[in-house]
Amino acid sequence: MATPELAATRYYALTFLPAAVTVTYLPIWLNERGITDAQIGLINTLPMLGMLLFSVLAGRLADRASDWKQAIMIGTGVAAASSLLLGFAEGFWAILLVWTMTNLPAGLVSPVADAATLRLAARAGFSFGTTRAWGTVGFLSMCFATGYLILWLGAGAFVWLFATACALRFWAATGLPRLRDAERPRTNPTGRLLSREAIEAFRPWVLLPVIAGAILFGNHMVMNAFSSLVWKQQGLSEPAIGALIALGAAAEAVTMFAWKRINTRFPARVLIMFAAVASILRWAGMTFSPPLGVLVVMQLGQALSFTFAYLGCLYFINKRTDENISAEAQSLFGMMMQGFSILIVAGFGAVFGIIGVQAFWACVVLSLLALAMVQISLRMRGTDPAG
Template identity: 25%
Template sequence: MTAPSGFSVTSGAPPFFAARIALVFCAPMMVNGIALPFFPVWLETLSMNDSQIGIVLALPMFVRVFTAPLAGILADRIGERAVVLLWSGLLSLATALALFATGSFWPVLLLYTLQGAVYSPYLPITDAIALSGVRRWNFDYGKMRLWGSLAFIVSTMTGGWLAGLYGGAMVLPAMAVAFLLTVLGALIVPKIGKPRRPSPITAIATMPADGSLRQRDVQFMLIGASLVSASHAMYYAFSVIHWQKLGFSGTDVGIFWSAGVLAEVILFAFAVQLRRRFSVWSMMIFGSLVAVGRWILFPMEMGFGGYFALQCLHALTFAIMHISVQSRLVERVAEEQEAAAQGLYFFYTGIFTAAATFVSGYAYNWYGVAGFYLMTIVAVAGLVCIIAGRFVAPPAGPQPQSAASGG
């Protein structure tokens, strides 16, 4: 195998493939950089209570678990995934503009759920196109995806600065601009024709009835890692609201969120070294334990430095978990079930996170920041599942798929 080509020209690939994909990754991550931290702040300006905010945030998560695979199937079958990407961007922009005309719970719930449905396939399909470039022309996925993380940091920092100036009123205009960028991204994305393998999100609807994906240790691992990911639900929904109540500025909030993503990027950069030094089970168990500790500490008032340090733990509560899951799937799941494995991981994470977000709205409404202790319970449940997976896992050694797929 030749060395990854990064951003260099590769024979047979569309012109500037890697650079174009890097730019396309930036668009949805800029949407997320505004929506994840600050959309709940806008909801609060509409005088919604915490329970209503939880419902508005949770329902689109339930919906996208089912709409993203359907869009993925459509994208794989029509022969050019960029077409679905364009429609996703256009319809998402339309819903973002329609939100300007709303101001009460039910219209916002309807439009934001619709936005979740039409926006759900954008990032997974971008991932699928990028991975096709990796398989066909040996591009470096990490170098392309890194620019999306950097765009998220820029978007979050800019959103924090704007929130300090204009409060929640800045959220809808910023989201509309970001969705406009998704349309532009869909126009410049490389056209590579019909995929040779199905996109991972299509596999939820096409998962085989048997095979290596059904192994108990794999199932325990996927459920456990998804539960640990879902334990972040209250953080995504109410951390900014909580920090603002403590008197932190919009710029402070932007720094907190950016610190978490930057720590995540740094850990990804050293992923290979970590994988060589530690087993995937050790990393997952450690990451789960850190998640438990993170949500125990979060309700305590720690000042700027304390919250900054706590945010850096995101590298261990999310990034190290994701790296470990992907590494273990390579070891335990046959190549022909690769897409199904990624689809099932997406499904578990989406369902558990949606449920945790729904519950977190009521927990925050009833108990305030003490509701984060409920997220500790979710993380403990994930830890138990991962330990169970480690207990039933077969001894390390060559796996059945190695002969056919290269391991």
């Protein structure tokens, strides 16, 4: 039987495989089936909207269960079963329905898995950052594998590759250990949209850095959506663009592997503040259309601008909330990340169409706002070992 650390690491190593297959080939697969660009955008956006609307509800239901593993298995299980229907879906509406049924349940339990694994890691004495790093390694590996397999086996391989990835994620979920502390006394949170306990936990000085982290996350979604287009317009080749994207992900993974040392040396809010400063420098640099050598350094900056903000917020929330609302609290952060991502990417797209790379100044302004939020929080309540 696998140890708790090995079981959690295995889950994270496999949980992002469906996303890797999606990023690599979904738009091409949809285009080959006559789906228009606008319809492709809707197919990608609807699951995100569902996560925005139902994430907190899913977290609250997961907190009420006897163990968070149940919610994770249900979400990944429904996704795996729905993925089997993708090959039979014909036309826009059928594909939209199946794709939403496949991605929404898994997306809703993603913050639940983060909350549960953070608690498990604290009890078992391993680093969540290291465990989460294997998710990035798995994602990158599957991106490369998908490209080669589809080149070798043809476009039809996309459907079974995606279904296999979903099945592997569900299999890993079934192998998770008990995630909740069975000996810890439990109470069911009260309240409607948000529990009273969550409202009390997210006091202004706690809420401000969490919002800042969500804004910084949304800025990175701009890079996911537009970086390849920007670099292509600047004359970079496809291999160079792919290498830059992989470099950013690799820098992110290396930081996660080292997270135990980083997290014990700096308070969480200080790490989020470092992330905001790194973001300001990265997005300002993008406005100058820098040469490849400078872009390499900027992509290495993702180690700070993304990882410090993302993991910093997860740990900060975990320290500031009780186990009874763990999934709800992390789901609230997930809802913020989805909401800001939609708003920032949509707004950036409109501005980018008018002024090109100068639109990255909007990301600079948002990063400055995030930095100010963390500084206000620190003034409201100074740092302590929990952030």
